[in-house]
Amino acid sequence: MAEITEIAPEVYRICFYLPQIDLQFSQFLIKDDEPVLFHTLMRGMFPQTREAVAKIIPPEKLRWISFSHFEADECGALNEWLVAAPNAEAVCSPLAALVNINDFATRPARQLTPKDTLSIGRYKLRYINTPQLPHGWDAGVMFEETTKTLFCSDVLHQQGVCDALTTSDVLGRVRKTLADYNANELLAGYQPYTAQTGRTLERLAELGPARLATMHGSVFEGNGAAVLRDLAVVMREVLGDGATAQA
Numbered sequence: 001m002a003e004i005t006e007i008a009p010e011v012y013r014i015c016f017y018l019p020q021i022d023l024q025f026s027q028f029l030i031k032d033d034e035p036v037l038f039h040t041l042m043r044g045m046f047p048q049t050r051e052a053v054a055k056i057i058p059p060e061k062l063r064w065i066s067f068s069h070f071e072a073d074e075c076g077a078l079n080e081w082l083v084a085a086p087n088a089e090a091v092c093s094p095l096a097a098l099v100n101i102n103d104f105a106t107r108p109a110r111q112l113t114p115k116d117t118l119s120i121g122r123y124k125l126r127y128i129n130t131p132q133l134p135h136g137w138d139a140g141v142m143f144e145e146t147t148k149t150l151f152c153s154d155v156l157h158q159q160g161v162c163d164a165l166t167t168s169d170v171l172g173r174v175r176k177t178l179a180d181y182n183a184n185e186l187l188a189g190y191q192p193y194t195a196q197t198g199r200t201l202e203r204l205a206e207l208g209p210a211r212l213a214t215m216h217g218s219v220f221e222g223n224g225a226a227v228l229r230d231l232a233v234v235m236r237e238v239l240g241d242g243a244t245a246q247a
Helices: 043-054 078-084 094-104 171-182 197-205 224-239
Strands: 003-008 011-018 023-030 036-038 064-066 089-092 124-129 140-144 149-153 211-214 219-221
Touching (some): 003 211, 043 078, 078 094, 089 094, 089 124, 171 224, 197 224, 211 224
Parallel strands (some): 036 064, 064 089, 149 211
Antiparallel strands (some): 003 011, 011 023, 023 036, 124 140, 140 149, 211 219
């Protein structure tokens, strides 16, 4: 069953916990004139996610569907949503549309460059390219400028059952999760540390986010810029070569 939490005015976290892998999966729904869903989750979960969205808005009223990168939990149920919501369109970067979405999806995507904004009523969204953060050439995040909510995908990934919203430090859990994944032969390399990682996190910090809405774990509310800058240090320590990695 979904846990639904309003994390900002008319911004909802829809969360499912999968005990078999000890991990939460969250979608974020912005209720506005043109509602937006960030993350579709997997195709097999579509009936549950549709039921959860229906508790907030009529699913057929959904207008925009966005995600960070091409992966089952990010956009696996995109086509199911495009059927359920006849006026809905995917929203992604031109690169994501070129290499994946316009081939995968049953309707072409709305493409946003870094200079573009998407006005949905009271709220305005900006899509920011973040190659290889959390992973994938096509990766990006979405920033809502009014509530200053950064929908940051797997950035700040935390294992286990976590509170929906927290003002407490989350980086201890993030550090443990990154270390555990990196030590697992199957999961190693889940999030890379590259020469661009520190610079990309700094660009996100400069947005001054008030909330960091991660897919897996607690949404952090507070000084998001400080958390993102500290995350750059954590990622370098856990994933990078401390002697030579560039921030």
